[in-house]
Amino acid sequence: MSILKKPLITEKSTRISEKLNQYGFVVSKDATKPEIKEAIEKMYGVSVTNISTAIYAGKTKSRFTKRGIFSGRRPSYKKAIVTLKEGQKIDFFANI
Numbered sequence: 001m002s003i004l005k006k007p008l009i010t011e012k013s014t015r016i017s018e019k020l021n022q023y024g025f026v027v028s029k030d031a032t033k034p035e036i037k038e039a040i041e042k043m044y045g046v047s048v049t050n051i052s053t054a055i056y057a058g059k060t061k062s063r064f065t066k067r068g069i070f071s072g073r074r075p076s077y078k079k080a081i082v083t084l085k086e087g088q089k090i091d092f093f094a095n096i
Helices: 011-020 033-044
Strands: 004-007 022-027 048-056 060-065 068-073 077-084
Touching: 004 033, 011 022, 022 033, 033 048, 033 077
Parallel strands: none
Antiparallel strands: 004 022, 022 077, 048 077, 060 068
16 A cells, blocks of 8 residues: 555645645555655655644534435545755646
8 A cells, every 4th residue: 555645735735835845645544754754755756854744533524415414424534744855846737
């Protein structure tokens, strides 16, 4: 199983990547900071200086329809915020 699942492309993550040179990724729950650092440096060819991780709990969602109430749960995930060395950047849309 891969350590990096997908990059976080949101308005907030785009803003911090422009100002603070930080990028967000959704990673596997059992990944450690050294494993995340190694995977990002190998995949994107950049130098990582700092990593912050957080585990987000899944939320309960419900929908009211004609057939009744449907309820479910969003999955929980782990997020990593990666700070790169000065002057380096990651372009997620280069291969499109």
